[in-house]
Amino acid sequence: MTQRTRSTSYRKSTRRTRKRSRMQGPPPNPYSRTGYPTRDAIEDALDAMANDPEQAYAVRSSATAEDLPAASFTGQQETFLNVRGTDAIVDRVRACMASLFTDRAITYRARNDVSHEEVAIAVVVQRMVSPDVSGILFTADPQTGNRHIASIEAGIGLGAALVSGEVTADTVPVEKRTGEILDYEVGDQQVAVRPTPNGGTETVELDSTDRVLTDEQVRTLVELGEEIEALFEGLQDIEWCLEDGAFSIVQARPITSLFPVPLPKPDDDRLHVYFSMGHVQAFAEAMPPLVRDVWKDFTQLWVMEFGIDADTQWAVEAGGRIYVDMTPLLGVSVLRRGVPKWLSATSEPLSAAVNDLLARRGEAFKEERTVRETLTLLRRFAGAVWTEGRPLIATMLNGFFGAFVGEPNPPDHEEAIWNTWGENVAAYVRAPETPAERARAVFETDNSELTTYPRIGSLYAAMVAEKLLQQLFPDAPKAVNDVGRGFPNELVTRINLGLGDLADVARDHPAVADALREDASLAEIESREGGEAFRAAFEDYLEKFGHRVTGELDISRPRWCEDPSGLLATVRANLDHEQAGEHRKHLRQMEQEASAAAERLEQQADHGLLGSIRKRLVRQLIRTYRNYVQTREYPKHGTAHLFAAWHEASRDAGEVLVDQGRLTDPDDVWFLRKDELFAALEGDSIDVNIAARRAEFEHQTTMDAPPVLTSEGEAPSANPERARMSRMVHSSEQAFRAASSKGRPASFTIPQARRSRPVKSSSRPPPIPAGPRCSLMRRVWSWRSAAK
Numbered sequence: 001m002t003q004r005t006r007s008t009s010y011r012k013s014t015r016r017t018r019k020r021s022r023m024q025g026p027p028p029n030p031y032s033r034t035g036y037p038t039r040d041a042i043e044d045a046l047d048a049m050a051n052d053p054e055q056a057y058a059v060r061s062s063a064t065a066e067d068l069p070a071a072s073f074t075g076q077q078e079t080f081l082n083v084r085g086t087d088a089i090v091d092r093v094r095a096c097m098a099s100l101f102t103d104r105a106i107t108y109r110a111r112n113d114v115s116h117e118e119v120a121i122a123v124v125v126q127r128m129v130s131p132d133v134s135g136i137l138f139t140a141d142p143q144t145g146n147r148h149i150a151s152i153e154a155g156i157g158l159g160a161a162l163v164s165g166e167v168t169a170d171t172v173p174v175e176k177r178t179g180e181i182l183d184y185e186v187g188d189q190q191v192a193v194r195p196t197p198n199g200g201t202e203t204v205e206l207d208s209t210d211r212v213l214t215d216e217q218v219r220t221l222v223e224l225g226e227e228i229e230a231l232f233e234g235l236q237d238i239e240w241c242l243e244d245g246a247f248s249i250v251q252a253r254p255i256t257s258l259f260p261v262p263l264p265k266p267d268d269d270r271l272h273v274y275f276s277m278g279h280v281q282a283f284a285e286a287m288p289p290l291v292r293d294v295w296k297d298f299t300q301l302w303v304m305e306f307g308i309d310a311d312t313q314w315a316v317e318a319g320g321r322i323y324v325d326m327t328p329l330l331g332v333s334v335l336r337r338g339v340p341k342w343l344s345a346t347s348e349p350l351s352a353a354v355n356d357l358l359a360r361r362g363e364a365f366k367e368e369r370t371v372r373e374t375l376t377l378l379r380r381f382a383g384a385v386w387t388e389g390r391p392l393i394a395t396m397l398n399g400f401f402g403a404f405v406g407e408p409n410p411p412d413h414e415e416a417i418w419n420t421w422g423e424n425v426a427a428y429v430r431a432p433e434t435p436a437e438r439a440r441a442v443f444e445t446d447n448s449e450l451t452t453y454p455r456i457g458s459l460y461a462a463m464v465a466e467k468l469l470q471q472l473f474p475d476a477p478k479a480v481n482d483v484g485r486g487f488p489n490e491l492v493t494r495i496n497l498g499l500g501d502l503a504d505v506a507r508d509h510p511a512v513a514d515a516l517r518e519d520a521s522l523a524e525i526e527s528r529e530g531g532e533a534f535r536a537a538f539e540d541y542l543e544k545f546g547h548r549v550t551g552e553l554d555i556s557r558p559r560w561c562e563d564p565s566g567l568l569a570t571v572r573a574n575l576d577h578e579q580a581g582e583h584r585k586h587l588r589q590m591e592q593e594a595s596a597a598a599e600r601l602e603q604q605a606d607h608g609l610l611g612s613i614r615k616r617l618v619r620q621l622i623r624t625y626r627n628y629v630q631t632r633e634y635p636k637h638g639t640a641h642l643f644a645a646w647h648e649a650s651r652d653a654g655e656v657l658v659d660q661g662r663l664t665d666p667d668d669v670w671f672l673r674k675d676e677l678f679a680a681l682e683g684d685s686i687d688v689n690i691a692a693r694r695a696e697f698e699h700q701t702t703m704d705a706p707p708v709l710t711s712e713g714e715a716p717s718a719n720p721e722r723a724r725m726s727r728m729v730h731s732s733e734q735a736f737r738a739a740s741s742k743g744r745p746a747s748f749t750i751p752q753a754r755r756s757r758p759v760k761s762s763s764r765p766p767p768i769p770a771g772p773r774c775s776l777m778r779r780v781w782s783w784r785s786a787a788k
Contacts, residue, residue, distance in 0.1 A: 038090075038093075039086075039090055042086065042089060042090055042093065042125070043086055045125070046086060046089065046125075049127065054084060055084070055127060055128070056082045056083065056084050056127075056128035056130075056195060056199065057082075057083050057084070057089060057125050057126060057127060057128050058079070058080070058081050058082075058083070058125070058126045058127075058128050058129075058250075059079070059080040059083050059089060059092040059093060059096060059123060059124075059125055060079045060080075060096070060123070060124045060125075060126065060251070061077030061078055061079060061096040061097075061099060061100075061121060061122075061123060061124075062077075062121065062122045062123070062124050063076070063077055063100055063105075063119060063120065063121040063122075064118075064119055064120045064121070076099075076102075076104060076105045076108050077096060077099040077100060077102075077105060077121065078092075078095055078096045078098075078099035079096075080092040080095070080096070081128065081158060081160065081195065081201055082128055082195035082196065082199055082200055082201055083128075083199060084198070084199040085199070088199060089125060093123045093125070096121070096123045097121055097123060100119065100121045126250070128195065129241045129243050129248050129250070130194075130195050130243060131157065131158065131241035131242055131243050131248075132156070132157075132242055132243060132244070133154055133155065133156060133157075133212045133213065133241070133242040134154075134155060134157065134158055134159045134239075134240065134241045134242065134250075135152060135153045135154035135155055135159060135162070135169060135170075135239075135240060136152070136153045136159075136162075136237065136238065136239055136240070137150065137151070137152050137153075137221055137222070137224075137225045137236075137237075137238040137240055138150065138151040138152075138235075138236075138237055138238075138255060139176075139225045139226065139228070139229045139235050139236045139238070139255070140235045140255060140258060140713065141173060141714070142237075142255065142257065142258070144714045144715060144716070145258050145259055145706075145709075145713040145714050145715045146710070146712050146713055146714035147235065147261060147712050147713045148175060148176050148177055148712050149173050149174065149175060149176065149182070150173070150174045150176050150222045150225055150226075151171070151172070151173050151174075152170075152171070152172040152173075152174065152213070152218060152221060152222070153169035153170070153171055153172075154169055154170045154172070154212050154213050155167055155169045155170070155187065155189055155192070155212070156189055156192040156206060156209065156212055157192030157193050157194045157204075158192075158193040158194065158195065158201060159193075159239070160193040160201060161189075161191060161192055161193045161203070166191055166193075166203070167187060167188060167189040167190065167191060167192070168187035168188045168189070169187045169189075170184065170185065170186055170187045170189075170211055170212050170213065171183075171184075171185040171187065172184050172185075172213065172218055174218060174219070174222045176222060176226060179219050179222070181215060181218055181219075184211055184218075186209075186210065186211050189206060189209050189212075190205065190206055191203050191204065191205055191206060192204055192206055213242075217242065217247075220247065221240065221247060224238075224240075224247060224249065225238055228249065228252050232252065232254065234254050234255075235254065235255040235258065236252045236253065236254060236255065237252070237253050237254070237255050238251070238252045239251040239252075258713065259318065259319050259703060259704075259705065259706060259709070259713070259715060260318045260319045260713070261318065261711070261712070261713040262274055262316040262317065262318040262323050262709055262711060263316060263317055263318065264313060264316060265711060266313075266325075266327075266711050270327065270364075271327075271361065271364040271365070271710060271711060271712065272325055272327045272710065272711035273325070273326055273327050273330060273354070273357060273365075273708065273709075273710050273711075274316060274318075274323035274324060274325050274326065274708065274709050274710070274711075275323065275324055275326055275343065275350055275354070275707065275708055276321055276322070276323055276324075276350070276705060276706070276707050276708070276709070277295065277299065277315075277321070277322040277323065277324055278321050278322065278553065278705065279347050279349065279350055279705075279707040280343075280346045280347060280350070281553055282347075283551055283553045283554075284321070284705045284707075285321075285551060285554065285701065285705075286319060286320030286321060286697060286700035286701045286703065286705075287320055287321070287322070287553070287554045287556070288320075288554075288556050288670040288671055288693075288697050289670070289671055289672065289673050289693060289697075290556070290650060290669060290670045290671070290672055290673065290674065290677065291554055291555050291556050291670060292317055292320070292321075292322055293443070293673055293674040294442060294443065294555060294646060294674075295315065295322045295553070296315040296316075296317070296322060297443050297674075299314055299315035299322065299324055300314055300315060301450070312325065312328070313325070318705075318709055319700050319703045319705055320697060320700030320701070320703075321705045323709055326339060326354075327365070330358070330365040331365055331366075331367050333366070336358070336362075336365060339354060340354045340355050340358070345463075347707060349707045349718035349719075350707045350708060350718070352717065352718050352719060353706070353707050353708035353715075353716040353717060353718040354708055354716070356716040356717045356718075356719075357708065357710070357714075357716040360716075397457045397460075398455035398456075398457045399455045399456070399457035399458040399461070400457030400458065400460055400461045401457075401461075402457075402458070403457065403458040403461035403462070403624050403628055404461060404465075404620060404621075404624055405620075408458075408623060408624065408627035408628060409458070409627075411489035411627070411630055411631055411634075412489070414458070414628075414631040414634055415489075415491075415631070415634050415637070417454045417455075417634075417638075418454055418634040418635055418637060418638030418639075419637070419638050419641070420638075421449070421452075421453070421454050421638050422637070422638030422639055422640065422641030422642060423638075423641050424449045425449045425450050425639075425641070425642045425645075426641040426642050426644065426645035427645075428441065428449060428450070429441045429442055429642070429645040429646060429648075429649055430645050430648070430649070435649070435652040435653050435655075435656045435681075436653065436656070436678075436681040436682070438648075438649035438652065438653070439649050439650060439652075439653040439677060439678070439681060440678065441649065442645075442646045442649050442650060443674060450642075453635075454635075454638075456635060458628045458631070459628055459629075459631055459632055459635075461624055461628060462624060462625050462627075462628035462629040462631075462632070463629075465621045465622075465624045465625035465629075466480075466484065466625050466629065468621055469483065469601070469618075469621055469622070469625065472605075472618070472621075473601060473604065476600070476601065476604065478597075479597040479600050479601050480597075480601070482593045482594055482596075482597035483594050483597045483598050483601065483622055483625065483626065484594075484625070484626075484629065485590045485593060485594050486587060486588075486589075486590030486591035486592075486593065486594040487626070487629070487630035488587060488591070488630075489630050489631075490630040490632075490633065491633035491634060491636075491637050492633055493587065493630075494544075495545055495548070496583065497583055497584065497587065498541045498544070498545065499541075499567065499570050499571055499574060500574055500578065500582070500583030500584070501537070501583075502534070502537055502538060502541060502567075502571045502574075503571050503574035503575050503578065504580050504581065505533060505534050505537045506534060506571065506575060507575065507580050508530065508533075509528075509529060509530025509531070509533065509534060510530075511528040511529040511530055511531070512525055512528055512529075512530045512531055512534045513575055514528070515528045515531070516568060516571060516572045516575060517572060517575065517576075519572070522535065522538065522564060522568065525568075538564070538567075541567075542560060542561050542564065545560060546559060546560050546561030547559055547560075547561065547640050547641055547643075547644040548560055548637070548640050549566075550566060552640055552643050553643070555643050555646045555647045555650065556647070556650075556667070556670040557647070558647070559644050559647060594626070598619075598622045598626075601618055601622065602615050602618050602619055602622075603615075605617070605618040650669055650670070650677075651666060651669070653669055653677060653681060654666035654667065654668065654669030654670075656681070657669060657680055657681070657686070662680055662685070662686050663686065663690075664690075668690045671688070671690050671693040671694055671697065672686070672688060676688060706718065
């Protein structure tokens with residue numbers, strides 16, 4: 001026999017030996033009754049638990065990695081019901097333990113960064129309940145997040161039919177504070193899973209069923225849930241059974257999927273509503289604690305500039321995001337109707353969520369006032385805004401009317417204004433001599449430059465011009481859309497064009513292109529043939545855009561001038577996926593399409609007696625729109641200089657604290673709160689668990705933040721179609737009740753869903769409401785049909 005044959009034979013023999021060993025279990029222990037101590041312990045426990053040898057049991061897994069504060073491992077390990085007999089129970093215990101290392105459990109732990117080496121499992125053996133009804137109780141609404149709404153799901157028999165999806169449960173939301181049953185939706189339960197006499201379960205067919213819980217049972221269950229919630233000091237996901245009219249609690253675990261409640265909580269009993277600052281700026285990601293403190297102070301300053309109540313806590317935190325309180329605006333009927341429209345100009349999901357909430361819970365914001373009281377309140381509000389916010393309002397309107405007459409200012413003129421302003425406000429932060437003073441300057445609100453904004457009336461004029469074009473040409477949406485494309489001076493376009501140009505420079509120097517594909521650093525690229533030319537072009541790019549970064553609202557992120565790796569990655573992608581000059585060719589094509597669309601709109605306007613007048617009006621609207629809408633990112637580009645200064649000052653403070661031995665990493669500074677940072681810079685010790693805050697922040701980054709959130713934790717639907725349906729159903733129900741109260745026959749129709757449109761999100765400022773000027777334009781346009 002050759003060595004190869006002997007080795008193969010040995011391996012096969014070894015595998016057979018191991019397989020027999022696994023099948024037979026570990027070698028017997030001579031000191032135990034049966035030779036297997038675990039089996040002895042199970043038999044002893046069973047003897048102590050039951051007088052009935054035919055007692056049925058549930059065998060359930062309980063792993064140390066289950067139900068963590070940030071992750072729930074529900075359903076990852078095995079559970080067996082109606083297990084009878086010692087041998088069967090031992091087998092099921094072994095199967096539960098083995099389920100700790102199924103593919104599903106391993107993948108889930110890896111995704112949630114839970115160590116495989118440290119995880120352990122216990123197996124719980126419980127007397128089996130043979131329930132008439134079973135289900136789940138959530139002590140908060142898992143769909144909306146409302147902490148005051150308990151949600152019950154109930155089904156006939158064992159819960160296995162619900163888990164498998166064979167039936168749909170009865171669903172019961174309950175207001176915990178009052179015990180009111182808000183609704184009772186009967187599920188479709190045509191089968192049930194029940195235990196069999198000899199162990200195991202069977203599926204049986206049911207006749208048509210009515211509701212499975214009485215009102216009294218619902219309220220009893222909710223009361224039990226509140227007791228369990230208080231015991232474990234947190235919201236709970238509770239499994240329960242109802243047998244012979246008595247409830248048994250089978251399991252309780254924390255609810256880990258809810259978005260956090262905004263903090264600090266309001267100091268009154270009213271329902272408060274907050275919109276996400278990040279969603280307004282198309283940045284819904286979590287930010288570390290110090291960054292959140294910066295934005296809370298800045299938001300408070302911005303609100304004060306409008307002359308609005310400075311004592312109100314306008315900015316709150318939830319899930320690592322900043323939310324702004326809009327409740328006072330919703331308390332005035334005139335303003336309440338305008339808030340969704342204002343929000344829709346920046347983010348349609350924001351507007352949809354507010355509409356959804358107002359349709360369902362609008363009464364919570366209404367305050368009983370007479371007409372005189374409402375007018376008095378509006379006068380006071382307008383007076384405060386006019387007195388305190390006049391400079392800011394003047395800034396917003398300055399240049400508005402001039403944008404509709406004469407030749408428009410060139411875009412580079414508008415850009416220079418905002419760049420100068422941004423550099424000036426950044427200089428205020430950079431001016432102090434010491435890092436501690438510069439860190440304090442980040443939070444100082446007496447920077448006069450900060451509230452002396454350049455004029456932006458022309459940008460609002462562009463928004464109004466766009467709206468007018470849409471109204472004047474409702475049958476030509478494509479042409480109006482094409483007019484708004486192909487802007488060579490638009491900032492985002494220039495950022496992308498610049499990266500495309502850098503890719504073309506690399507194409508001209510193959511060694512540079514190879515270095516980019518090798519993910520080389522900028523210094524390594526410069527050492528290659530042609531690298532100096534690429535480095536010079538790259539430095540020119542950074543001179544214009546180096547103070548920017550993706551997601552720049554999070555000021556903890558290094559700016560492009562500090563870390564250009566993201567830019568180099570984009571250049572590398574352009575090399576692989578675009579041809580030389582393709583980016584500029586695409587821009588020229590869009591410019592041509594915009595020019596052709598403008599000509600079509602002018603021709604469409606040039607009809608009838610007043611066609612020449614309408615043509616000139618359309619031409620001016622297009623000119624105003626195209627010239628100024630491409631400046632919409634200039635304010636943000638200028639403000640980004642301030643963001644960069646905030647970043648530098650905070651980063652430098654972190655480096656000082658590392659030099660003093662107070663922090664181990666400069667980036668740890670982002671996990672301090674403002675007051676903690678100031679105290680540390682003054683010499684106090686840092687008594688903060690940075691690692692815990694980092695871990696909390698990492699968890700926050702995995703959360704999907706809702707655009708609108710209430711003080712109760714409810715996240716209204718951000719689906720525009722659902723919000724529309726809610727409004728229509730609510731209006732129909734109101735009409736139904738009104739007619740019924742007057743003794744008239746009444747009915748209402750549930751509206752049909754219409755085809756949804758793509759949701760658009762924009763960082764544009766809110767358009768100025770159409771006024772007399774807009775009405776005049778509509779009347780001029782209507783002359784065409786009158787002339788015919």
